Amino acid sequence: MSKHFALFTLGFVAFIGACGGAAVPNERVTSATAAVRAAEVGGAPSNPEASLVLKRANDGLARAKALIADGDNEAADFELQRAEADAELALNLAREAYAKAEAQAAIDLVTAYKKQSSQ
Amino acid sequence: MALHKKTLTSVVFVACVGAFACGTTPTPKTLLEAREAYTEAAQGPAAKMTPAQLDTAKQALDSANRSFEENGDDESTLTLAYIAKRKARIAAAQGEIAAATQRRDQAARELQAAQLADGDRAKKNLEKTKAELADQKRKAEQDINEKQAELKQKQAELAQKEKEVAKTKQQLEDEKQARLAAEKKLTAAMASLAEIAKVKEEKRGVVITISGEVLFASGKYTLLPIAQSKLDDVAKALKDQGYKAILVEGHTDSRGSAKKNETLSFQRADSVRAHLISRGIDSGKIKSIGIGSSRPIAPNSTAEGRANNRRVELIVTPE
Numbered sequence: 001m002s003k004h005f006a007l008f009t010l011g012f013v014a015f016i017g018a019c020g021g022a023a024v025p026n027e028r029v030t031s032a033t034a035a036v037r038a039a040e041v042g043g044a045p046s047n048p049e050a051s052l053v054l055k056r057a058n059d060g061l062a063r064a065k066a067l068i069a070d071g072d073n074e075a076a077d078f079e080l081q082r083a084e085a086d087a088e089l090a091l092n093l094a095r096e097a098y099a100k101a102e103a104q105a106a107i108d109l110v111t112a113y114k115k116q117s118s119q
Numbered sequence: 120m121a122l123h124k125k126t127l128t129s130v131v132f133v134a135c136v137g138a139f140a141c142g143t144t145p146t147p148k149t150l151l152e153a154r155e156a157y158t159e160a161a162q163g164p165a166a167k168m169t170p171a172q173l174d175t176a177k178q179a180l181d182s183a184n185r186s187f188e189e190n191g192d193d194e195s196t197l198t199l200a201y202i203a204k205r206k207a208r209i210a211a212a213q214g215e216i217a218a219a220t221q222r223r224d225q226a227a228r229e230l231q232a233a234q235l236a237d238g239d240r241a242k243k244n245l246e247k248t249k250a251e252l253a254d255q256k257r258k259a260e261q262d263i264n265e266k267q268a269e270l271k272q273k274q275a276e277l278a279q280k281e282k283e284v285a286k287t288k289q290q291l292e293d294e295k296q297a298r299l300a301a302e303k304k305l306t307a308a309m310a311s312l313a314e315i316a317k318v319k320e321e322k323r324g325v326v327i328t329i330s331g332e333v334l335f336a337s338g339k340y341t342l343l344p345i346a347q348s349k350l351d352d353v354a355k356a357l358k359d360q361g362y363k364a365i366l367v368e369g370h371t372d373s374r375g376s377a378k379k380n381e382t383l384s385f386q387r388a389d390s391v392r393a394h395l396i397s398r399g400i401d402s403g404k405i406k407s408i409g410i411g412s413s414r415p416i417a418p419n420s421t422a423e424g425r426a427n428n429r430r431v432e433l434i435v436t437p438e
Contacts, residue, residue, distance in 0.1 A: 078197075078198040081198050081202055082202065082205075085201065085202045085206065088209055089205045089208055089209050089212070092208075092212035092216070093208075093212055096213075096215045096216050099216040099219035100215065102219065103220070103222040103223035103226065106223040106226035106230070107222065107223075109226065109230060110227075110229045114229075114233055117237055
């Protein structure tokens with residue numbers, strides 16, 4: 001009995017090892033998805049550069065999900081890390097563009113005001 | 120700046136160590152790009168504006184470098200390098216965001232300062248305008264007061280003029296009434312005179328002709344009592360009517376010598392003059408002359424004609 005159990009256990013471990021051994025990166029999926037969502041609501045789709053990076057994040061997320069479905073969790077984890085980084089960058093690029101536009105608008109406003117005031 | 124230099128040195132150092140450690144393994148392109156991205160971020164506003172984010176990027180790059188050092192260019196290293204590249208770009212973006220926010224805030228402060236300055240100017244202008252308006256109002260009120268005083272004076276003058284006009288009208292009316300009364304009196308006087316004398320208007324003046332028969336006895340120059348009474352009426356009428364000058368002419372008929380007639384005619388005219396003076400006629404305005412028979416008004420061939428020629432004429436120059 002103990003011999004059979006030992007053989008079964010060895011076989012199970014070997015099976016797990018053959019399947020890659022990495023757990024499904026659910027937390028990574030959640031955080032990457034949240035990052036993509038934040039970028040989407042943060043204005044990335046309306047900025048050309050940010051939207052490209054956002055697309056890359058979405059593509060990565062999709063690839064990761066496909067890899068998970070294929071059981072390649074380790075590769076999926078790498079994809080998810082990249083996708084999350086892409087999403088964060090997309091959000092920051094959108095914010096950068098918005099901040100620059102806002103600053104330029106404020107500068108234009110004060111310039112116009114001063115010009116008008118001096119007339 | 121110190122952090123920036125230190126970080127760059129660290130990056131270069133780690134890169135060199137990685138290169139030696141990996142021996143012949145070439146540094147993956149992604150890691151090179153990550154290093155370049157970090158260098159670029161460290162040279163931008165992130166170093167000053169968002170050092171914490173830049174430090175996060177540095178840590179990510181350090182992890183990638185270590186992984187390359189330890190594991191070569193495996194998937195883990197490539198992923199860490201990719202993340203480091205993104206983190207560097209994110210740090211740069213956040214630096215730019217902070218710088219842009221600073222520019223925006225600076226612009227807002229400038230705008231506020233300009234608006235405040237304008238507000239102050241506007242306030243001063245408003246106060247100046249208020250003062251000017253108050254001054255204009257004061258002047259306008261003063262002007263109104265002056266105009267009102269002037270109007271009052273004009274009204275008083277007008278009232279005075281109206282009073283004067285009324286007075287003048289009254290005077291004119293009085294004069295008119297007086298003139299009418301005088302004319303009436305004259306008419307009455309003329310009518311009275313007409314009873315004792317003929318009155319007619321000629322170029323030389325109003326001529327009152329009194330028959331010599333009424334005034335004197337034949338060949339005499341003393342006034343008859345009845346004549347004195349009649350001449351009293353004439354004097355009264357002359358005084359009532361008013362006169363500038365009176366000439367008393369004595370006339371005779373053609374009987375007797377001319378010299379005698381002339382003397383008699385003068386004496387008779389002078390008697391009339393003297394009587395009129397005694398009844399209030401101004402002696403300075405009355406003269407007497409004797410014409411004799413030289414200016415008959417009727418033929419001397421008949422008794423009636425001679426009676427008409429014997430006469431005294433008063434030529435009155437009216438006022």
